[in-house]
Amino acid sequence: MKPKLYTEDTIAAIATPPGRGAIGVIKISGDLALSILKKIFRPFKPRNKFESHRLYYGFIVDPRDDKVIDEVLVCYMKKPKTYTREDVVEIYAHSGYYILKKILELVLIAGARPAEPGEFTLRAYLNGRIDLSQAEAIQELVSAKTETALNLALNTLLGKLSEKVTFLKNELMDILVLVESAIDFPEEDIEIMEPEKLFQKIKKKILPVIDDLIKNYEEGRIYKEGIRLVIAGKPNVGKSSLMNALLKEERAIVTPVPGTTRDFLEEEATIEGLPVKLIDTAGLRETEDIVEKIGVERAKKKFKEADLILFLVDVSAHPSEEDFRIYQEVKSFPHLVVLNKIDIHPNYLEEWKRELSKWKVEEFLEISVKENTNLDILCKKIFEKITSEKGAEVPEIVPNLRQKIALENAREYLLNALKELEKPNPLPELVAIEVRSAISNLSEIIGEVTTEDLLTQIFSTFCIGK
Numbered sequence: 399m400k401p402k403l404y405t406e407d408t409i410a411a412i413a414t415p416p417g418r419g420a421i422g423v424i425k426i427s428g429d430l431a432l433s434i435l436k437k438i439f440r441p442f443k444p445r446n447k448f449e450s451h452r453l454y455y456g457f458i459v460d461p462r463d464d465k466v467i468d469e470v471l472v473c474y475m476k477k478p479k480t481y482t483r484e485d486v487v488e489i490y491a492h493s494g495y496y497i498l499k500k501i502l503e504l505v506l507i508a509g510a511r512p513a514e515p516g517e518f519t520l521r522a523y524l525n526g527r528i529d530l531s532q533a534e535a536i537q538e539l540v541s542a543k544t545e546t547a548l549n550l551a552l553n554t555l556l557g558k559l560s561e562k563v564t565f566l567k568n569e570l571m572d573i574l575v576l577v578e579s580a581i582d583f584p585e586e587d588i589e590i591m592e593p594e595k596l597f598q599k600i601k602k603k604i605l606p607v608i609d610d611l612i613k614n615y616e617e618g619r620i621y622k623e624g625i626r627l628v629i630a631g632k633p634n635v636g637k638s639s640l641m642n643a644l645l646k647e648e649r650a651i652v653t654p655v656p657g658t659t660r661d662f663l664e665e666e667a668t669i670e671g672l673p674v675k676l677i678d679t680a681g682l683r684e685t686e687d688i689v690e691k692i693g694v695e696r697a698k699k700k701f702k703e704a705d706l707i708l709f710l711v712d713v714s715a716h717p718s719e720e721d722f723r724i725y726q727e728v729k730s731f732p733h734l735v736v737l738n739k740i741d742i743h744p745n746y747l748e749e750w751k752r753e754l755s756k757w758k759v760e761e762f763l764e765i766s767v768k769e770n771t772n773l774d775i776l777c778k779k780i781f782e783k784i785t786s787e788k789g790a791e792v793p794e795i796v797p798n799l800r801q802k803i804a805l806e807n808a809r810e811y812l813l814n815a816l817k818e819l820e821k822p823n824p825l826p827e828l829v830a831i832e833v834r835s836a837i838s839n840l841s842e843i844i845g846e847v848t849t850e851d852l853l854t855q856i857f858s859t860f861c862i863g864k
């Protein structure tokens with residue numbers, strides 16, 4: 399039974415990003431794909447038959463006035479060996495906003511309707527070519543910003559998460575069969591269920607796999623979603639300079655005037671293979687300037703959302719009350735103390751070290767953004783700090799948040815089942831309810847059990863044409 403989201407009509411979309419490019423691709427999927435192609439494509443060598451999975455050279459022609467629109471290659475792919483498992487046609491045109499729009503218009507007039515975001519992938523899922531976790535992996539693959547994120551997405555796309563989940567589900571199905579036979583034949587000895595055996599199987603064989611996957615989420619999340627790194631400190635210590643250095647571009651305005659950055663700035667970067675959202679903040683100080691004041695408040699808010707705060711001080715100046723006050727704001731969050739401007743002479747490095755020991759700061763790093771001193775060590779330290787809390791090994795299979803929640807739910811139900819099985823006379827009915835609920839949560843991960851809302855939520859994050 400296909401859900402309501404599945405319709406039999408033929409869909410079409412521009413599959414390449416907007417703007418000018420070498421080629422632009424239009425995708426059509428559904429029963430009408432080939433007949434639409436025949437209406438608007440004039441092959442270079444006249445023909446009426448198109449073989450599957452072959453490229454043909456020719457022209458897109460407006461059937462209303464026979465006017466040639468573009469010179470193209472087209473490919474007809476007969477189901478089921480296609481992305482959607484439906485008949486698919488792809489048109490490789492010259493890429494320009496107007497050309498592609500025009501061709502799509504002809505395709506729509508010829509009988510297709512515009513695809514919704516993610517609808518091609520939705521069909522691949524509804525037609526059973528991929529499961530839901532694999533569909534989500536396609537989105538993760540497209541948005542991967544680092545090699546690790548890419549590999550993680552590929553592992554899921556290739557079915558490694560699905561394999562684990564299917565294993566768990568099958569094991570639980572076996573258990574359910576036993577438990578249900580105990581319900582169906584109550585006159586037989588309760589031993590038919592062998593509670594002790596089931597208890598051990600859930601505890602030793604099933605729960606550890608679930609626990610591992612949940613742990614992998616915690617450890618691997620940073621490689622997929624990235625971390626938030628906030629640069630904090632009083633005005634003029636070099637926060638924006640450091641931001642630019644880590645970004646390797648002149649993004650933030652840098653001047654010798656304290657109070658240059660008046661609001662926070664966010665940019666994406668990669669540090670030691672980790673996707674990082676870098677956040678440069680307004681230097682914290684008491685100020686009467688209303689714009690800067692709001693900036694300072696916003697900076698403080700950013701501290702709470704940070705995975706790590708770089709607390710920056712300027713060693714070309716004496717430690718000040720202001721530095722100390724900001725440190726008080728920062729110290730309850732994960733942070734790293736960074737001493738900047740060690741290139742300036744004379745500097746107050748020794749005085750700073752004494753001061754920091756008074757603040758009970760044990761770990762700090764001396765850098766010069768200007769001379770690029772120790773910035774490589776800083777990057778390594780950032781990586782270590784983040785991964786020491788989450789584990790440095792990249793797990794092979796990292797579920798996403800939705801999948802992790804389903805795993806946690808499954809685990810809850812199995813713990814309930816264990817509690818029942820431990821009793822002197824466990825009730826098979828109760829064990830069955832818990833095991834069934836666990837199975838249903840696992841099925842949600844691969845999308846055997848879903849709701850329309852969930853599917854809409856997942857696929858609406860895809861782009862049109864995917």
Ligand SMILES: Nc1nc2c(ncn2[C@@H]2O[C@H](COP(=O)(O)OP(=O)(O)OP(=O)(O)O)[C@@H](O)[C@H]2O)c(=O)[nH]1
Pocket residue numbers: 631632633634635636637638639640651652653654655656657658659660679680681682738739740741742765766767768769
């Ligand atoms: N000598 C030296 N100067 C630096 C270094 N880092 C930054 N500066 C200079 O310090 C001044 C302030 O730098 P910014 O990056 O604007 O400092 P900020 O912390 O962003 O300042 P606000 O935005 O005002 O809070 C600029 O003139 C930078 O060129 C460094 O390592 N050595």
Ligand SMILES: [Mg+2]
Pocket residue numbers: 637638639650651658659678679681
């Ligand atoms: Mg600044």
